Amino acid sequence: MVRKIGSKNNGxxxxxxxxYDATHKVWRLNTTSIASRDxxxxxxxxxxxxxxxWRLCALTRRLADYFATAYHQKRQGSLYGWAYTTIIARSLCxxxxxxxxxxxxxxxxxxxxLALCVSFWITPKSQQQQAACMDAVGNAIPENNGYSNSDExxxxxxxxxxxxxxxxxxxxxxxxxxxxxxxxxxxxxxxxVPPERNPNYRCNTSLLIDCCPSGGxxxxxxxxxxxxxxxxxxxxxxxxxxxxxxSIVLTHEHAxxxxxxxxxxxxxxxSPTNDIEPTPIFLNQHAMESLKVKFPYLVQKKLxxxxxxxxxxxxxxxxxxxxxxxxxxxxxxEIVPLPVMHGEDYVCLGFSFGxxxxxxxxxxxxxxxxxxxxxISKREGHQLDLLILDTLYRNNSHNTHFCFPQTLEAxxxxxxxxxxxxxxxxxxxxxxDNEFLKDWSKREGIPVQLAHDGLRIPIHL
Ligand SMILES: [Zn+2]
Ligand SMILES: [Zn+2]
Numbered sequence: 001m002v003r004k005i006g007s008k009n010n011g012x013x014x015x016x017x018x019x020y021d022a023t024h025k026v027w028r029l030n031t032t033s034i035a036s037r038d039x040x041x042x043x044x045x046x047x048x049x050x051x052x053x054w055r056l057c058a059l060t061r062r063l064a065d066y067f068a069t070a071y072h073q074k075r076q077g078s079l080y081g082w083a084y085t086t087i088i089a090r091s092l093c094x095x096x097x098x099x100x101x102x103x104x105x106x107x108x109x110x111x112x113x114l115a116l117c118v119s120f121w122i123t124p125k126s127q128q129q130q131a132a133c134m135d136a137v138g139n140a141i142p143e144n145n146g147y148s149n150s151d152e153x154x155x156x157x158x159x160x161x162x163x164x165x166x167x168x169x170x171x172x173x174x175x176x177x178x179x180x181x182x183x184x185x186x187x188x189x190x191x192x193v194p195p196e197r198n199p200n201y202r203c204n205t206s207l208l209i210d211c212c213p214s215g216g217x218x219x220x221x222x223x224x225x226x227x228x229x230x231x232x233x234x235x236x237x238x239x240x241x242x243x244x245x246x247s248i249v250l251t252h253e254h255a256x257x258x259x260x261x262x263x264x265x266x267x268x269x270x271s272p273t274n275d276i277e278p279t280p281i282f283l284n285q286h287a288m289e290s291l292k293v294k295f296p297y298l299v300q301k302k303l304x305x306x307x308x309x310x311x312x313x314x315x316x317x318x319x320x321x322x323x324x325x326x327x328x329x330x331x332x333x334e335i336v337p338l339p340v341m342h343g344e345d346y347v348c349l350g351f352s353f354g355x356x357x358x359x360x361x362x363x364x365x366x367x368x369x370x371x372x373x374x375x376i377s378k379r380e381g382h383q384l385d386l387l388i389l390d391t392l393y394r395n396n397s398h399n400t401h402f403c404f405p406q407t408l409e410a411x412x413x414x415x416x417x418x419x420x421x422x423x424x425x426x427x428x429x430x431x432x433d434n435e436f437l438k439d440w441s442k443r444e445g446i447p448v449q450l451a452h453d454g455l456r457i458p459i460h461l
């Protein structure tokens with residue numbers, strides 16, 4: 001709740017309080033909006049409101065992460081221990097002439113539970129403006145500190161990033177078992193910050209499309225089932241309350257896209273005799289040939305004479321074409337294959353979907369083939385609302401993947417309305433590189449950010 005805690009001639013101090021939810025390991029801010037909704041009056045224009053929103057979210061997240069990290073590093077008692085923290089953020093960017101720096105940070109030495117209190121200073125020109133500011137602040141910070149609220153049932157479609165990392169995932173094991181000097185800052189965080197609070201903890205790239213036509217039933221379409229699938233299920237299926245998978249779509253047959261297929265049985269109904277409805281799985285012919293060798297027992301239809309029944313994932317294999325013109329339907333959603341080069345000797349698939357919001361997901365690419373580029377390019381009148389695109393290394397290039405320079409170049413060429421990047425190695429630091437991308441986005445007029453594991457984007461498909 002936003003609360004006025006003091007005032008002087010030139011303004012008032014307000015306070016927001018939050019707490020660390022040890023069960024879900026997230027910060028929750030106590031926010032209750034105050035009356036009056038007119039942000040357009042006087043000072044609080046829409047732009048001000050947006051600006052304030054992002055600054056407050058960024059500030060509170062950074063503070064929350066900082067204290068959560070400090071707490072974990074100190075390992076003082078259980079998470080139910082107590083820490084009361086007061087942060088005074090004076091004139092938190094509410095006014096152009098305000099001082100936006102934190103004036104001081106105090107911490108109580110007595111620990112009982114982690115709590116966060118953000119105080120900020122408002123210098124209103126009139127009472128009306130003050131009320132509007134209060135309102136803006138009250139509405140600016142969503143519960144759960146900007147992370148989606150998993151406690152409420154979601155009534156519309158969404159994209160959930162189950163994984164945003166490269167094949168070897170992040171942290172890179174070698175950075176932890178044989179640390180460099182100085183140690184890798186991105187990987188070392190995984191030793192102190194829990195994965196669900198650490199945007200630099202990245203599993204294999206995978207996207208879950210939560211497709212829910214208005215008022216209808218939720219259908220869950222999973223793109224890729226990599227080496228880290230089980231970990232992603234335990235972390236994000238539980239957090240976002242995903243009860244099952246309705247269809248699977250594969251981009252290609254590399255280890256980071258398929259080696260979790262054995263674990264699909266864990267998200268299927270239990271039957272010791274395998275007597276269940278098989279989950280449709282869409283893949284191209286090349287991937288099919290490879291999976292017959294990798295997982296013969298998942299492809300085999302009938303038991304051989306004398307063979308015992310063993311419980312395995314039940315899959316209904318469906319071949320799709322490497323062709324933008326050959327769309328297919330998975331759990332009611334029309335999907336268009338987007339063939340791209342993933343190394344000059346290999347065709348991998350990206351996918352495009354969404355009638356109302358046109359999305360393209362391309363997780364493994366070193367070069368666009370012309371047909372695909374035309375299909376998702378603004379200059380051909382096919383502008384994407386959202387592009388989700390591969391980027392492996394921060395610097396340099398790679399023979400089978402786009403790296404940062406090629407990814408940004410492609411985004412400039414395709415001109416989507418918005419883009420998220422996936423497939424990153426430990427060279428990317430989520431906070432640092434998103435700051436860089438903020439400037440880039442402003443310059444180029446296309447909002448681009450690194451995605452992170454667990455990110456959920458509501459979308460009208
Ligand atoms: Zn590292
Ligand atoms: Zn690959």
